[in-house]
Amino acid sequence: MIGKIFVFLAFASAISAVLGYxxxxxxxxxxxxxxxxxxxxxxxxxxxxxxxxxxNILAHNFQxxxxxxxxxxxxxxxxxxxxxxxxxxGSFLLWSLMVALIGYFxxxxxxxxxxxxxxxxxxxxxxxxxTIILIxxxxxxxxxxTFPDEGLTPSFMPENGRGLNPILQNYWMAIHPxxxxxxxxAMTVPYxxxxxxxxxxxxxxxxxxxxxxxxxxxxxxxxxxxLGGFWAYETLGWGGFWGWDPVENxxxxxxxxxxxxxxxxxxxxxxxxxxxxxxxxxxxxFVLVLYATxxxxxxxxxxxxxxxxxxxxxxxxxxxxxFQITFFTLGISAIILRLKxxxxxxxxxxxxxxxxxxxxGSVMLLVSAAVIFLGTSWPLITEILGVTKSSVEIEFYxxxxxxxxxxxLLLNGASIYLSWKSTDLKNLKRNIxxxxxxxxxxxxxIIAFGVTQIGLxxxxxxxxxxxxINSKKIIKIIRQKPRSIGAYLSHAGLAIMMLGVxxxxxMSQTDHLxxxxxxxxxxxxxxxxxxxxxQIEKQYPDREKxxxxxxxxxxxxxxxxxxxxxxxxFNAREAPFLEPSIKTIFTGDLYVAPLNxxxxxxxxxVIVQKGETAIFEDFDNAxxxxxxxxxxxxxQEQTTHIAKLGAVIELQLSDxxxxxxxxxxxxxxxGNSDAIWKTIxxxxxxxxxxYFIQNRENMPLSKAVIAIKEINASLPEPTEAINLxxxxxxxxxxxxxxxxxxxxxxxxxxxxYQKKNQPEPVKSISKAEEVKIAG
Amino acid sequence: MKRRYIIGxxxxxxxxxxxxxxxxxxxxxxxNFEKAKNTGKTVQVIGQWVKEKGQNxxxxxxxxxxxxxxxxxxxxxxxHSGAKPNNFEIADNIVVKGKFNSDEFHSTDILTKxxxxxxxQADDLMKY
Numbered sequence: 001m002i003g004k005i006f007v008f009l010a011f012a013s014a015i016s017a018v019l020g021y022x023x024x025x026x027x028x029x030x031x032x033x034x035x036x037x038x039x040x041x042x043x044x045x046x047x048x049x050x051x052x053x054x055x056n057i058l059a060h061n062f063q064x065x066x067x068x069x070x071x072x073x074x075x076x077x078x079x080x081x082x083x084x085x086x087x088x089x090g091s092f093l094l095w096s097l098m099v100a101l102i103g104y105f106x107x108x109x110x111x112x113x114x115x116x117x118x119x120x121x122x123x124x125x126x127x128x129x130x131t132i133i134l135i136x137x138x139x140x141x142x143x144x145x146t147f148p149d150e151g152l153t154p155s156f157m158p159e160n161g162r163g164l165n166p167i168l169q170n171y172w173m174a175i176h177p178x179x180x181x182x183x184x185x186a187m188t189v190p191y192x193x194x195x196x197x198x199x200x201x202x203x204x205x206x207x208x209x210x211x212x213x214x215x216x217x218x219x220x221x222x223x224x225x226x227l228g229g230f231w232a233y234e235t236l237g238w239g240g241f242w243g244w245d246p247v248e249n250x251x252x253x254x255x256x257x258x259x260x261x262x263x264x265x266x267x268x269x270x271x272x273x274x275x276x277x278x279x280x281x282x283x284x285x286f287v288l289v290l291y292a293t294x295x296x297x298x299x300x301x302x303x304x305x306x307x308x309x310x311x312x313x314x315x316x317x318x319x320x321x322x323f324q325i326t327f328f329t330l331g332i333s334a335i336i337l338r339l340k341x342x343x344x345x346x347x348x349x350x351x352x353x354x355x356x357x358x359x360x361g362s363v364m365l366l367v368s369a370a371v372i373f374l375g376t377s378w379p380l381i382t383e384i385l386g387v388t389k390s391s392v393e394i395e396f397y398x399x400x401x402x403x404x405x406x407x408x409l410l411l412n413g414a415s416i417y418l419s420w421k422s423t424d425l426k427n428l429k430r431n432i433x434x435x436x437x438x439x440x441x442x443x444x445x446i447i448a449f450g451v452t453q454i455g456l457x458x459x460x461x462x463x464x465x466x467x468x469i470n471s472k473k474i475i476k477i478i479r480q481k482p483r484s485i486g487a488y489l490s491h492a493g494l495a496i497m498m499l500g501v502x503x504x505x506x507m508s509q510t511d512h513l514x515x516x517x518x519x520x521x522x523x524x525x526x527x528x529x530x531x532x533x534x535q536i537e538k539q540y541p542d543r544e545k546x547x548x549x550x551x552x553x554x555x556x557x558x559x560x561x562x563x564x565x566x567x568x569x570f571n572a573r574e575a576p577f578l579e580p581s582i583k584t585i586f587t588g589d590l591y592v593a594p595l596n597x598x599x600x601x602x603x604x605x606v607i608v609q610k611g612e613t614a615i616f617e618d619f620d621n622a623x624x625x626x627x628x629x630x631x632x633x634x635x636q637e638q639t640t641h642i643a644k645l646g647a648v649i650e651l652q653l654s655d656x657x658x659x660x661x662x663x664x665x666x667x668x669x670x671g672n673s674d675a676i677w678k679t680i681x682x683x684x685x686x687x688x689x690x691y692f693i694q695n696r697e698n699m700p701l702s703k704a705v706i707a708i709k710e711i712n713a714s715l716p717e718p719t720e721a722i723n724l725x726x727x728x729x730x731x732x733x734x735x736x737x738x739x740x741x742x743x744x745x746x747x748x749x750x751x752x753y754q755k756k757n758q759p760e761p762v763k764s765i766s767k768a769e770e771v772k773i774a775g
Numbered sequence: 776m777k778r779r780y781i782i783g784x785x786x787x788x789x790x791x792x793x794x795x796x797x798x799x800x801x802x803x804x805x806x807n808f809e810k811a812k813n814t815g816k817t818v819q820v821i822g823q824w825v826k827e828k829g830q831n832x833x834x835x836x837x838x839x840x841x842x843x844x845x846x847x848x849x850x851x852x853x854x855h856s857g858a859k860p861n862n863f864e865i866a867d868n869i870v871v872k873g874k875f876n877s878d879e880f881h882s883t884d885i886l887t888k889x890x891x892x893x894x895x896q897a898d899d900l901m902k903y
Contacts, residue, residue, distance in 0.1 A: 389805045396801035514834030575862040595858035613827045723834050723858060
């Protein structure tokens with residue numbers, strides 16, 4: 001209850017901040033002070049809400065629906081804490097918290113640049129919307145409010161929670177979502193600056209002020225996205241780090257737009273052109289963040305994604321749509337209103353200038369974004385249009401983006417030899433030809449390694465071209481201007497990453513193995529032996545988690561890989577959760593992903609539930625229907641702890657069919673079963689009820705295992721087998737190195753533009769304003 | 776000035792045409808088996824696994840075979856090139872992507888839709 005009050009208080013503070021800032025135009029410095037304090041109050045409220053939410057989780061307060069739904073007593077402390085954002089309500093809260101915190105650092109910055117009221121007014125408006133979502137999607141709802149029809153008394157406390165989905169139970173859960181959300185939240189800043197620029201009729205200086213923040217948002221978001229990719233690769237066992245899944249794509253869209261924006265902002269700084277482009281891109285990068293949250297939370301892509309979605313309810317769906325439309329319309333109409341005002345001076349870029357090449361590269365980025373947008377939204381578009389629902393193939397994204405990335409890499413390499421305004425063509429030619437020749441040598445080596453597809457060869461060539469030119473530039477300037485290496489470092493990173501993508505994707509090799517215990521098989525130049533399994537995390541009663549020990553041998557050196565098979569109460573242990581195991585060496589990763597485990601019996605057998613029919617495929621396709629369990633003899637031999645459990649079956653052979661009851665002697669102490677075999681009429685075979693698989697939660701769903709063997713033959717021991725997918729991914733570490741370079745380069749660039757970015761001399765009126773505010 | 780616009784507009788039109796064509800080629804419709812058989816195209820079919828007819832994964836050929844019943848209750852043998860999905864048995868619905876080859880549906884992609892009960896329903900409350 002107390003939490004909900006604070007949510008309302010946060011909403012009120014947000015409204016107060018918006019109104020205060022917007023009405024403080026001119027000289028009402030008291031009002032701007034009120035607005036600023038309202039903002040601080042808003043931040044404090046959101047902090048309090050977060051603390052209450054976290055303490056509910058840490059105290060196992062299962063009366064709260066959210067806590068019951070996403071956490072349980074069987075979680076380590078840090079996983080427990082990260083259930084803060086495991087559900088929708090919590091992730092909206094995390095988003096609000098990050099936006100509010102970033103605002104705390106934005107206020108003094110905007111104030112210094114004489115931008116406070118306009119930027120913080122827009123910024124607080126966005127926070128107002130986020131608090132509205134928190135009101136309707138509250139993490140503080142009690143279970144008796146969520147399930148009003150269950151007749152629960154308002155104090156009912158469940159013993160334990162449903163727990164966190166085991167696939168999320170990993171240290172990445174503590175890292176990836178917060179970083180991603182910092183990136184999403186930081187995208188609010190360029191939007192606020194663009195609108196503030198429009199409000200203040202400043203179409204020039206806002207670029208300088210906004211640029212460091214835009215680079216920050218882009219860097220963090222990109223890093224967060226790739227951490228998600230690494231998580232998927234390392235523990236979710238999806239095989240790769242990128243699958244063009246709708247969830248991945250929708251987070252990539254604002255990133256590509258923001259990357260474009262960084263480049264077009266640089267062009268405007270130098271030339272004064274691309275004014276409208278920068279305004280539109282700033283607006284779109286934020287609106288696409290909203291679109292991403294909408295796509296991933298609205299459930300519209302449920303059929304086409306490997307991520308699972310919960311239906312958030314019609315109301316939140318509508319709210320998210322309104323959220324997007326509002327901020328899109330607000331931004332676009334502000335541009336339209338100011339259209340006459342924005343300088344109509346048209347600039348023709350000289351084709352031999354850096355700005356021309358940067359603009360061309362930006363167009364390619366936008367085409368890439370358009371293609372990904374179309375592909376990702378297609379299921380949604382077809383649904384809205386009412387035509388047959390369809391989605392696009394993964395290949396669609398690869399086909400389109402391959403020529404685009406090649407173009408981007410070549411343009412990037414060339415752009416470094418270009419000057420702003422215009423370039424001496426003679427030098428340019430010589431430099432580029434040198435670079436093209438130098439790059440040919442490593443490309444030939446790559447071809448020698450077996451890359452044959454022409455598109456991929458060109459990709460390798462253009463990556464090396466860009467890498468060569470960027471590295472040369474870094475070496476040249478690192479001593480004199482270390483702050484200026486950021487851009488070159490990022491682009492070198494992009495080139496390295498593309499080489500990694502090329503090596504680890506199309507050049508990877510895959511095979512499948514099915515290993516019985518003790519068995520040894522060879523593939524991809526390695527010998528694999530299934531040597532045993534080990535139960536881990538035994539202290540948690542909600543799971544049975546095994547490491548399968550797979551010995552890998554190559555040229556006499558042995559290592560043990562440990563793919564994980566985890567049977568969890570989360571899904572009533574019906575199917576295991578699986579994790580791959582990876583061996584990293586210089587030439588690449590050996591990726592061993594478990595597919596499933598099976599217990600094999602070397603005689604024909606079936607596993608059936610009451611009412612089901614199964615087929616003995618290895619016994620003339622005989623059909624067995626399991627009618628019911630027979631409990632009539634279960635109490636007969638009470639004294640010996642042996643219970644006789646029966647299974648009524650109907651067996652249909654090629655020529656005859658009959659009904660019978662099969663028995664198994666179940667030792668109540670050890671749990672061992674002994675089948676009482678019965679001869680199948682007119683044959684040399686007998687049939688027996690081997691054992692039953694009990695479902696404690698729902699007895700009728702328990703299963704019977706029924707087998708057929710030759711009369712008097714001994715019963716073979718069941719053997720366990722694990723099916724594995726083995727992949728060798730050459731040089732995949734280049735991808736991670738590339739990502740780190742891209743991120744590091746962007747962080748260095750922030751310092752460069754922040755330093756360059758001393759505020760312009762403040763006009764006398766505003767100076768007075770500043771003094772009064774400060775006083 | 777005008778030249779720039781002409782180049783720009785024709786580039787956009789060209790892009791839209793190419794995008795539309797490639798889009799049309801790579802889009803995959805949702806269909807039932809009947810439609811998949813008639814058109815012969817690659818489609819996505821959603822359905823339920825027919826338990827009675829069993830399932831089989833052959834690790835050497837890496838083929839997974841089972842029977843799927845679509846929304847029209849038509850039952851078709853599906854041969855999927857790849858492993859059996861981990862939660863195959865408990866899935867409510869199964870989506871296969873592929874096309875017909877004689878009377879069998881050859882699938883290249885498989886998606887299992889798990890029961891929404893894992894989101895926490897009222898009847899779970901008492902158990903915990």
